[in-house]
Amino acid sequence: MKFLTFLANQPNNVLTRALGEGKRPFIVAAVFSFFTNVLYLALPLYTFQVYGRVMISQNQATLWLLTLMTVFVFFVSSAIDDFRARILINYGVALDQRVSGRIFSGLFDAAVRGDPSARSQALRDLDTFRQTLTGVAAAAFFDLPWIPVFVVVLFLINPLVGMVALLGGFALLALALMQEKAIRPASREANDAALKSYSFTEAALRNGEVVRAMGMLPTLGAAWARHRAVTIERGAAAAEASNLYTDLIKATRMGVQVLVIAVGAYLILKGKIHQGMLFANMILVSRALQPIERIVGAWEPLNNMARAHGRIMNLLENAEPPVLATTLPRPTGKLAVEGVNFAPFGAQRLVLANINFRIEPGEMLGVIGPSGAGKSTLARLLMGIWRPVNGAVRLDGADVFTWDRADFGRYVGYLPQDTELFAGTVRANIARFRDGVADAEVVQAATLAGVHELILRMPKGYDTEVGEGGVVLSAGQRQRVGLARSMLGDPAFIVLDEPNASLDAEGEDALMNAMEAMKAKGATVVVISHKPGIFRSADKLLVLREGRIDLFGPKDQVMARLMKPTEVRAIEAGR
Ligand SMILES: Nc1ncnc2c1ncn2[C@@H]1O[C@H](COP(=O)(O)OP(=O)(O)O)[C@@H](O)[C@H]1O
Ligand SMILES: [Mg+2]
Incomplete structure (x- = not known):
């Protein structure tokens, strides 16, 4: 019974x-x-x-x-x-x-x-x-x-x-x-x-x-x-x-x-x-x-x-409890990561441990580290996709995880590591499938991302259908359209996870210009990459190793340390 x-x-x-x-x-x-x-x-x-x-x-x-x-x-x-x-x-x-x-x-x-x-x-x-x-x-x-x-x-x-x-x-x-x-x-x-x-x-x-x-x-x-x-x-x-x-x-x-x-x-x-x-x-x-x-x-x-x-x-x-209903104002982009530990669902081991750092509005942070260090995990936590086990990620003081998603989405941009698009036109993808987005806004985002020309060369321009998951486009093209999508509506905070992974030299140039343009508009930018070249205009660098912060600080200082011989670093670490 x-x-x-x-x-x-x-x-x-x-x-x-x-x-x-x-x-x-x-x-x-x-x-x-x-x-x-x-x-x-x-x-x-x-x-x-x-x-x-x-x-x-x-x-x-x-x-x-x-x-x-x-x-x-x-x-x-x-x-x-x-x-x-x-x-x-x-x-x-x-x-x-x-x-x-x-x-x-x-x-x-x-x-x-x-x-x-x-x-x-x-x-x-x-x-x-x-x-x-x-x-x-x-x-x-x-x-x-x-x-x-x-x-x-x-x-x-x-x-x-x-x-x-x-x-x-x-x-x-x-x-x-x-x-x-x-x-x-x-x-x-x-x-x-x-x-x-x-x-x-x-x-x-x-x-x-x-x-x-x-x-x-x-x-x-x-x-x-x-x-x-x-x-x-x-x-x-x-x-x-x-x-x-x-x-x-x-x-x-x-x-x-x-x-x-x-x-x-x-x-x-x-x-x-x-x-x-x-x-x-x-x-x-x-x-x-x-x-x-x-x-x-x-x-x-x-x-x-x-x-x-x-x-x-x-x-x-x-299921996650319903988010807080109070609408918060547009953030300035002040990011604080406070004592964050994280373990994926069902995993016993912490993938990120004791992560603490802050960046000010309009700053650009470069995140570097070997594969499996937890960089993409950090990106997901910054975007409020996953909830930390302890601690919190705060944007202008508010917990990003409990922020109303539709609301939060208007102020942020995210380019995941494996960019898949949705079946629909290039335009619809850049507009995030939202109603009432003006053509001018879409073109502006594409121009900012340096992908406007590339889109115009496609068979139907902005109206090109990208197919299920975006299969009609190459991986690099998908990534660049994804970049434009992340820049729609002048976000105050942007996270780019290995945005140059599939890019050629021209694409990388466009990417760096785009990041600088965002920074100039006052956005806080977090960019994750293997290739330090992309950190040209970064203010700070964070080195992640096995889920812990290895180094964090102004770019030049971190770079200088990274360049030091390993023995010196070992001594410093043991200090
Ligand atoms: N669902 C999961 N279950 C268990 N371990 C996971 C899960 N997702 C990611 N990991 C582990 O977390 C670590 C960090 O992954 P990730 O953030 O993708 O690294 P990165 O982006 O730096 O290459 C990896 O060691 C990976 O094995
Ligand atoms: Mg990754």
């Missing part, structure tokens, strides 16, 4: 709150359920009355009337069920509207953090949860409490009949629980293997070129096939187990029905009950056992619902 656990101990998050806000529709639906069930209770009593009369009076008109009434009751009851379903469906729609946005942003947070549990599955999980909750789960929830009521009525008619219904109910319930127990491990294994084989496929497709060039397909294919085989094999095992029990349960239910007739006939012979009661008993017993049967067919969706719910709760629990 795993699906019931979700009712207990819920942490307070957007999903729990949304579920709670839906109490009213659920109460209305429960009232509808009440009426359907009361109708079902009234039906056998009514038929008992009329049935008895038909038998005694031999009146055919009464028989037809009885039939008509019975059919009518079924129609009314199905109309009520339909209303209930509508209420629940609308409840599901409202639930989705309240929660899906938050799940989407939670998913995005998780992906940026490098959380491997971040899969586009999360939104499918919400669909699964919503559909099952407002479908099978709700039906079970509303109908299960009525089982005892029907059993009590049967006991009132005759204890023996009640006993048969009760034992039959327990037998069915026991079989249902055994079925669930038999299916669960296999279906979970099948599910996990399926997820693995999907993500395997995704990775192979993403790195298609590498896979093809080095003939890795057979090996990858074998690993994929193993996951796939587990999915199929365990899935089949679950289905077999499920079928076995379904057939057993069906037979048991038929047996109970027959037993009820037999017991009824016996009691009539003994003169314990009226013969009209036989019919009533059958209706009552089948209605009492119906909810159990419904659940039997629904273990799979119910378990999937519980798993989906668990994943959503996990995602929401780890």
